[in-house]
Amino acid sequence: MTHDYLNSRIRTAAPAAVGALLAWLASQAGIALDTDSSTALTAGVVAPAMAGYYTLIRVTEAR
Template sequence: MTHDYLISLIRTAVPAAVGALLAWLAAEAGIVLDADSGTALTAGVVALAMAGYYALVRVAEARWPRLGVLLGAPAAPHYEAPAARQQ
């Protein structure tokens, strides 16, 4: 595994954790649904929270690069194009 690969995994896992944390905080705040709709809505809220958090941090990171640490690693991974295959 390369260093950039590990950074990409970290920068994916941190927004997932933040989304789950926000959903948990909503439940702790007393937002309770019936069991049938609760599971689907929770999954949707977690996904929206993840996407929103990631987008917000990426926009902030473009202006203030050090804020990339809010995604778990201070810099985005750098990917190189694969070498051309010889036949």
């Protein structure tokens, strides 16, 4: 039970941490978006990227 719980927490936290790191790197590189562009980017790129990352981790974990 504990092992499964720990794995689920890692699968949840890792994509959020990666997303936060990428956002921080973008801000350090001077990339700034207006509100509409930021919303479109979040909906169109970040959410599918996190879903893909989660799927990759689940497939890797199953092996």
